Amino acid sequence: MSKIYAGVDLGGTTAKLGLFKKDGTLITKWEIPTRKEEGGKYVCPDIAESIKKKTEETGLALSDLAGAGIGVPGPIRPDGYVEVIVNIGIRDWNPVKELSGLLGGIPVKGENDANIAALGEVWQGGGKGYEDVVAVTLGTGIGGGVILGGRIVPGSKGMGGEIGHMVMDWDWPEPEACNCGNRGCLEQIASATGVARIARRFMRESDRASSLRDISGVTAKDVFDAAKAGDTLAQEVADYCMMYLGRALAYVSQVVDPQVFLIGGGVSKAGQYLLDLLQKHYDPLIVLTKEKAKLKLATLGNDAGIYGAAKMIIDER
Amino acid sequence: MSKIYAGVDLGGTTAKLGLFKKDGTLITKWEIPTRKEEGGKYVCPDIAESIKKKTEETGLALSDLAGAGIGVPGPIRPDGYVEVIVNIGIRDWNPVKELSGLLGGIPVKGENDANIAALGEVWQGGGKGYEDVVAVTLGTGIGGGVILGGRIVPGSKGMGGEIGHMVMDWDWPEPEACNCGNRGCLEQIASATGVARIARRFMRESDRASSLRDISGVTAKDVFDAAKAGDTLAQEVADYCMMYLGRALAYVSQVVDPQVFLIGGGVSKAGQYLLDLLQKHYDPLIVLTKEKAKLKLATLGNDAGIYGAAKMIIDER
Numbered sequence: 081m082s083k084i085y086a087g088v089d090l091g092g093t094t095a096k097l098g099l100f101k102k103d104g105t106l107i108t109k110w111e112i113p114t115r116k117e118e119g120g121k122y123v124c125p126d127i128a129e130s131i132k133k134k135t136e137e138t139g140l141a142l143s144d145l146a147g148a149g150i151g152v153p154g155p156i157r158p159d160g161y162v163e164v165i166v167n168i169g170i171r172d173w174n175p176v177k178e179l180s181g182l183l184g185g186i187p188v189k190g191e192n193d194a195n196i197a198a199l200g201e202v203w204q205g206g207g208k209g210y211e212d213v214v215a216v217t218l219g220t221g222i223g224g225g226v227i228l229g230g231r232i233v234p235g236s237k238g239m240g241g242e243i244g245h246m247v248m249d250w251d252w253p254e255p256e257a258c259n260c261g262n263r264g265c266l267e268q269i270a271s272a273t274g275v276a277r278i279a280r281r282f283m284r285e286s287d288r289a290s291s292l293r294d295i296s297g298v299t300a301k302d303v304f305d306a307a308k309a310g311d312t313l314a315q316e317v318a319d320y321c322m323m324y325l326g327r328a329l330a331y332v333s334q335v336v337d338p339q340v341f342l343i344g345g346g347v348s349k350a351g352q353y354l355l356d357l358l359q360k361h362y363d364p365l366i367v368l369t370k371e372k373a374k375l376k377l378a379t380l381g382n383d384a385g386i387y388g389a390a391k392m393i394i395d396e397r
Numbered sequence: 398m399s400k401i402y403a404g405v406d407l408g409g410t411t412a413k414l415g416l417f418k419k420d421g422t423l424i425t426k427w428e429i430p431t432r433k434e435e436g437g438k439y440v441c442p443d444i445a446e447s448i449k450k451k452t453e454e455t456g457l458a459l460s461d462l463a464g465a466g467i468g469v470p471g472p473i474r475p476d477g478y479v480e481v482i483v484n485i486g487i488r489d490w491n492p493v494k495e496l497s498g499l500l501g502g503i504p505v506k507g508e509n510d511a512n513i514a515a516l517g518e519v520w521q522g523g524g525k526g527y528e529d530v531v532a533v534t535l536g537t538g539i540g541g542g543v544i545l546g547g548r549i550v551p552g553s554k555g556m557g558g559e560i561g562h563m564v565m566d567w568d569w570p571e572p573e574a575c576n577c578g579n580r581g582c583l584e585q586i587a588s589a590t591g592v593a594r595i596a597r598r599f600m601r602e603s604d605r606a607s608s609l610r611d612i613s614g615v616t617a618k619d620v621f622d623a624a625k626a627g628d629t630l631a632q633e634v635a636d637y638c639m640m641y642l643g644r645a646l647a648y649v650s651q652v653v654d655p656q657v658f659l660i661g662g663g664v665s666k667a668g669q670y671l672l673d674l675l676q677k678h679y680d681p682l683i684v685l686t687k688e689k690a691k692l693k694l695a696t697l698g699n700d701a702g703i704y705g706a707a708k709m710i711i712d713e714r
Contacts (some may be wrong), residue, residue, distance in 0.1 A: 235654025237686040337552025
């Protein structure tokens with residue numbers, strides 16, 4: 081049997097896990113709950129136990145496991161040290177060392193979850209065949225991962241690809257600040273919650289008719305669905321949000337000039353309609369080259385993290 | 398004799414040249430005019446001839462020359478091909494292949510001049526000891542170079558580090574567009590010509606007294622000198638320009654998270670006064686880490702390019 085690699089994508093509710101061959105074949109994937117009790121002391125033992133059990137169930141030997149990668153929802157230092165992961169409640173933790181110990185000393189590597197998702201997409205998803213890629217995840221917040229030459233750019237303090245916190249509206253007109261403390265961040269405008277926020281603002285600021293007014297608790301999906309169905313207010317909301325995202329992507333191009341941007345996360349389910357709006361705002365800002373970066377959809381969805389985590393440790397071997 | 402390396406920084410008026418040891422010791426440096434006649438056909442022969450002559454004059458053997466790097470004032474592809482260099486008038490040119498042929502087939506590598514200047518500063522200048530550095534040159538225009546892991550990030554279309562063309566003022570109030578065709582680019586605000594432009598605007602828009610009003614053809618140097626001497630209008634101009642530069646550097650941090658920004662070019666002669674203004678605007682925008690990137694002055698001046706060109710070919714060997 082050839083060697084296998086485990087990819088772990090740790091989240092606040094569940095950990096996603098996968099076993100992979102070196103060529104990118106997914107052998108099996110599964111999920112376990114993330115137990116937050118007692119400062120998260122069960123997190124690594126649960127993961128290790130589950131990997132052992134699944135390896136055996138799949139008819140593989142634990143001795144075939146050549147390494148594991150783990151993505152965590154927060155900043156992690158190159159040596160694996162984590163100061164704090166807010167949504168699990170873990171502090172002063174080194175999941176890399178702990179997991180390696182629990183798995184018989186195999187090599188383990190850790191990374192921020194947005195970065196491993198980006199790497200996963202480049203390996204086996206929408207970015208396959210490219211090596212300079214920036215992935216943007218439009219979820220509750222906005223995450224980003226920068227891949228250059230096929231490798232994650234973590235940044236000197238783990239802040240590489242934190243494009244959700246680029247301040248894009250310097251005259252932010254709403255009282256609510258971003259979670260990060262700044263005002264007018266991209267995340268406040270173009271995330272799922274951001275698109276909904278802008279829709280509420282547009283409805284508040286005019287009396288114009290819109291199908292969105294009949295919906296209580298408008299979501300980003302509602303906005304894009306209504307826009308596609310011809311609702312002009314919804315179209316303006318979508319256009320406004322994608323204008324700011326397009327500006328941010330132009331800034332990213334002016335720093336690292338990727339071949340491709342991959343757009344993922346819940347908001348990206350709006351598909352080609354969203355990409356077309358984005359391209360309309362992005363292209364005119366890129367004037368120094370005729371070859372604009374391609375805008376594409378991410379394709380691995382929630383599996384991107386386990387792919388990237390496995391790829392990360394394969395690249396180390 | 399140990400091996401030596403040539404660094405060439407080709408400009409529209411002169412080419413700067415240097416011979417280096419592998420450890421960064423500069424053996425000698427000199428300049429030759431850039432002959433633009435007949436579509437630039439003399440440029441490479443002049444450079445090669447000059448390197449041969451200087452090598453002999455210095456008591457070295459041409460056989461000791463192990464490689465050469467050349468920086469060019471425009472985009473250059475990885476294989477050395479140059480579509481056009483506007484300020485020399487050269488088209489369809491491959492200085493890398495031509496120079497290698499003229500120097501007996503030694504390895505030659507080419508790069509954009511802003512990128513090699515950044516690499517030179519990281520090797521032997523203000524960035525020494527760091528490996529993740531973004532260098533910003535505030536001259537007539539604004540150039541930038543991104544160095545990650547000690548290596549240049551050229552970008553997939555050679556646009557890496559083109560931060561001068563980030564649109565920073567989306568409501569650009571002046572009729573004049575940027576050279577690139579867009580409006581409100583960082584270069585229009587924070588380059589030497591940009592600072593002078595903003596000074597003219599501030600004087601036009603108020604009747605307030607200022608020592609700048611006594612100067613015909615106000616320069617960026619005039620603005621910073623007057624600001625340091627207590628002229629409040631000049632202080633406001635300097636603050637305004639550095640606010641936009643600080644915002645741009647924050648964007649750069651949110652993409653690649655460097656350890657250090659190096660500020661060079663003529664405007665940077667304003668020194669610590671400029672750095673203090675910049676830091677004031679940059680720091681509050683970086684909220685995800687307590688360790689902000691350091692802002693430092695570039696130290697090699699016009700020699701940065703020859704250092705970086707030599708380092709580039711040394712790294713290839």
